[in-house]
Amino acid sequence: xxxxxxxxxxxxxxxxxxxxxxxxxxxxxxxxxxxxxxxxxxxxxxxxxxxxxxxxxxxxxxxxxxxxxxxxxxxxxxxxxxxxxxxxxxxxxxxxxxxxxxxxxxxxxxxxxxxxxxxxxxxxxxxxxxxxxxxxxxx
Amino acid sequence: xxxxxxxxxxxxxxxxxxxxxxxxxxxxxxxxxxxxxxxxxxxxxxxxxxxxxxxxxxxxxxxxxxxxxxxxxxxxxxxxxxxxxxxxxxxxxxxxxxxxxxxxxxxxxxxxxxxxxxxxxxxxxxxxxxxxxxxxxxxxxxxxxxxxxxxxxxxxx
Numbered sequence: 001x002x003x004x005x006x007x008x009x010x011x012x013x014x015x016x017x018x019x020x021x022x023x024x025x026x027x028x029x030x031x032x033x034x035x036x037x038x039x040x041x042x043x044x045x046x047x048x049x050x051x052x053x054x055x056x057x058x059x060x061x062x063x064x065x066x067x068x069x070x071x072x073x074x075x076x077x078x079x080x081x082x083x084x085x086x087x088x089x090x091x092x093x094x095x096x097x098x099x100x101x102x103x104x105x106x107x108x109x110x111x112x113x114x115x116x117x118x119x120x121x122x123x124x125x126x127x128x129x130x131x132x133x134x135x136x137x138x139x
Numbered sequence: 140x141x142x143x144x145x146x147x148x149x150x151x152x153x154x155x156x157x158x159x160x161x162x163x164x165x166x167x168x169x170x171x172x173x174x175x176x177x178x179x180x181x182x183x184x185x186x187x188x189x190x191x192x193x194x195x196x197x198x199x200x201x202x203x204x205x206x207x208x209x210x211x212x213x214x215x216x217x218x219x220x221x222x223x224x225x226x227x228x229x230x231x232x233x234x235x236x237x238x239x240x241x242x243x244x245x246x247x248x249x250x251x252x253x254x255x256x257x258x259x260x261x262x263x264x265x266x267x268x269x270x271x272x273x274x275x276x277x278x279x280x281x282x283x284x285x286x287x288x289x290x291x292x293x294x295x296x
Contacts, residue, residue, distance in 0.1 A: 027223070027226055027227060027230070028189050028193075029186055029189050029190055029193065029227050029230045029231065030226075030230055032185065032186055032189060033171075033174070033186065033230060036174045036179065036182060037174065039179075040174065100226075122229070122230070123167055123170065123229070123230060125170055126173075
């Protein structure tokens with residue numbers, strides 16, 4: 001049993017605690033993919049189709065997400081605008097921005113300034129998301 | 140029966156490798172398969188189903204926007220649909236479709252009508268071809284399982 005625990009410490013396969021995650025993306029495929037990744041690393045998820053939906057979910061003050069995966073490019077309210085509004089509403093969830101490889105350093109920096117904890121480029125995977133989440137949980 | 144299973148597994152392996160070698164699929168498809176397990180055995184099929192639904196919808200949007208009989212061509216709508224299709228093809232590892240979207244986007248930005256029409260026709264052919272090939276692959280998987288075998292993991296590299 002302790003051998004299994006030691007292996008988990010060397011290469012964790014789950015997040016350090018069960019996370020409640022909001023996935024914000026206008027693309028149905030990405031919502032499905034990211035929900036599956038979150039499930040595999042030990043979390044539960046809900047989805048929103050754009051930034052405005054994400055903001056509305058928080059409006060009554062009852063939403064409580066440990067983590068928000070926020071896509072950058074979305075119709076209605078984009079990722080940066082939604083992140084800014086959530087931070088103005090005193091939402092303290094970890095927010096990871098999801099960009100594309102085509103986004104240059106300037107665009108990523110502008111997205112970060114909206115109030116993100118970190119940014120990751122698509123495609124997301126267990127390999128890039130899990131260590132980042134555990135690192136942010138430690139911080 | 141063992142001989143049949145071995146034969147099917149060989150066919151499956153060879154066919155999978157050919158799909159990558161002919162650029163129908165890329166590494167993202169491999170990543171997609173890694174997300175499937177006994178707990179979510181139809182995950183890849185579900186995601187691909189969403190992708191092919193996307194293709195139908197977006198190609199229809201593009202065709203409407205490129206229809207000159209209804210007035211001026213709406214390159215903005217075409218461009219927006221191409222952008223979406225590029226994103227979703229990238230997410231599932233549909234390499235040829237994604238590559239076509241890159242060229243398509245360039246023609247949209249240049250407002251090159253003939254170029255856009257050609258790309259639209261090619262995208263339509265490519266996604267339908269991919270759909271047929273993946274159906275053949277899934278049929279091989281089913282045959283292996285029905286024969287009592289295990290679907291082999293295929294090392295692409």
